[in-house]
Amino acid sequence: MKKIILLAFALALSFSSCEKDDICDANTATTPRLVITFYDITNPAVLKNVTNLKVVGAGMTDGIIFNTSATGESKYLTSGNAISIPLKTNEDTTSYNFTLNSGNANPALVNEDNIKFDYTRADIFVSRACGFKTLFTLNTSNPYTHTDAAVPDEKWIQYISVEKSNIDNENDTHLKIFF
Amino acid sequence: MTHTLKYFFSFCFMLSLFLAQAQDTDTIQRKKMDEVIPEAPKPITKKLPEEKKNDTIVKTDRYGFRVGVDLYKLTRALYDKDYKGLELVGDYRLTKKYFLAAEVGNENKTTDDDRLNTTTKGSYLKVGFDYNGYENWLDMENIISIGMRYGVSTFSQQLNTYKIYNANPYFGEVPVITSGNKYNGLTASWIEVVAGVKAKVFNNVFMGFSLRLNRLVTNKEPDNFKNLYIPGFNRTYDGDFGVGFNYTVTYFIPFYKKKVTPKKVEIKKEDQKK
Numbered sequence: 495m496k497k498i499i500l501l502a503f504a505l506a507l508s509f510s511s512c513e514k515d516d517i518c519d520a521n522t523a524t525t526p527r528l529v530i531t532f533y534d535i536t537n538p539a540v541l542k543n544v545t546n547l548k549v550v551g552a553g554m555t556d557g558i559i560f561n562t563s564a565t566g567e568s569k570y571l572t573s574g575n576a577i578s579i580p581l582k583t584n585e586d587t588t589s590y591n592f593t594l595n596s597g598n599a600n601p602a603l604v605n606e607d608n609i610k611f612d613y614t615r616a617d618i619f620v621s622r623a624c625g626f627k628t629l630f631t632l633n634t635s636n637p638y639t640h641t642d643a644a645v646p647d648e649k650w651i652q653y654i655s656v657e658k659s660n661i662d663n664e665n666d667t668h669l670k671i672f673f
Numbered sequence: 674m675t676h677t678l679k680y681f682f683s684f685c686f687m688l689s690l691f692l693a694q695a696q697d698t699d700t701i702q703r704k705k706m707d708e709v710i711p712e713a714p715k716p717i718t719k720k721l722p723e724e725k726k727n728d729t730i731v732k733t734d735r736y737g738f739r740v741g742v743d744l745y746k747l748t749r750a751l752y753d754k755d756y757k758g759l760e761l762v763g764d765y766r767l768t769k770k771y772f773l774a775a776e777v778g779n780e781n782k783t784t785d786d787d788r789l790n791t792t793t794k795g796s797y798l799k800v801g802f803d804y805n806g807y808e809n810w811l812d813m814e815n816i817i818s819i820g821m822r823y824g825v826s827t828f829s830q831q832l833n834t835y836k837i838y839n840a841n842p843y844f845g846e847v848p849v850i851t852s853g854n855k856y857n858g859l860t861a862s863w864i865e866v867v868a869g870v871k872a873k874v875f876n877n878v879f880m881g882f883s884l885r886l887n888r889l890v891t892n893k894e895p896d897n898f899k900n901l902y903i904p905g906f907n908r909t910y911d912g913d914f915g916v917g918f919n920y921t922v923t924y925f926i927p928f929y930k931k932k933v934t935p936k937k938v939e940i941k942k943e944d945q946k947k
Contacts, residue, residue, distance in 0.1 A: 622789060
């Protein structure tokens with residue numbers, strides 16, 4: 495009998511180690527970002543790298559950090575063919591400013607476009623530790639509004655295509671940008 | 674919850690020390706009895722009548738109903754403003770070692786996690802048995818038991834506030850969102866393994882505590898939410914397991930007495946040999 499009670503104590507104690515499910519695991523799928531890939535307008539099946547693209551949210555001073563290892567201005571720049579940008583979880587629209595050749599010495603090359611995304615949101619329960627996540631659905635009629643910058647230069651983005659309007663993970667491309 | 678669990682365990686350990694002491698005194702009593710027995714044979718030459726004399730001390734077991742309350746739940750409301758609860762416990766002695774046992778209770782608990790704040794309200798009923806593995810001496814009526822329960826609970830959960838987890842807080846951390854969503858008609862059932870101790874403190878008053886390991890059998894969960902706390906079962910974990918505890922004061926209402934069977938004498942013989 496003593497042994498059984500001792501065992502019960504030990505078992506009960508082992509549960510105290512289970513307490514650490516209060517930390518949200520980094521691998522848990524939480525609020526997804528909008529995944530954009532860039533394609534060549536002349537050859538729409540081919541991915542095309544952007545050059546020194548800087549993406550700044552409306553009302554924000556700093557751009558989205560694409561290169562965490564870099565320092566200074568260059569950490570906001572990307573020259574890849576895909577980016578992931580967060581959408582606002584407390585509003586139904588998010589506006590971004592996409593600047594190509596950002597920081598280029600030749601001002602004629604620097605080109606700025608604005609895209610406003612319109613979507614609906616759903617808060618989905620994840621777990622005790624992570625709380626909720628927000629999933630987005632881009633509006634079917636007007637998923638985005640593409641405008642030129644305040645200082646008019648020609649739009650560098652030629653065409654935008656919505657691949658997936660349900661933004662529930664970051665595994666697939668949601669939006670294709672052709673330029 | 675972390676703190677309360679830690680409190681449970683440290684408290685249980687403290688009680689476990691008393692448990693050990695209680696058994697020590699038993700052995701002292703045993704010794705005393707052993708001392709009495711050798712004294713007797715000296716004037717009497719034959720052993721047989723001596724044994725008969727021992728038998729004439731009629732030992733009876735009392736049978737009846739024990740009813741009480743969980744002090745932990747009752748007093749917790751005094752220092753924890755997020756908790757109100759009551760648990761009534763009862764058992765009925767079926768045989769020498771088996772007790773029919775039940776707990777019925779009601780809880781109203783607000784849990785404040787890092788990202789969620791929820792209020793759970795509901796009632797529960799647990800029915801099962803306890804097996805007393807402790808061999809009492811003379812008229813002692815202590816219990817060291819292991820038992821099982823089947824518990825059912827019906828409850829509601831209200832999500833008060835929540836936070837959105839965003840791994841990329843570019844636009845800054847979003848403030849806490851007030852929800853107020855209420856999920857009614859939730860149910861759960863589970864099996865408990867109970868290890869418990871009850872000691873008679875005076876007359877018919879017993880104090881006891883028990884540790885419980887729970888495993889969910891059924892769990893009706895709301896859409897887009899989870900049962901984070903189940904009355905009677907306590908906090909839920911990622912698996913189906915849970916833990917419980919109670920600290921009770923009970924009053925024994927005797928119904929009838931039963932003489933101890935001759936089997937008891939055999940045990941005494943064995944003890945004498947030792």
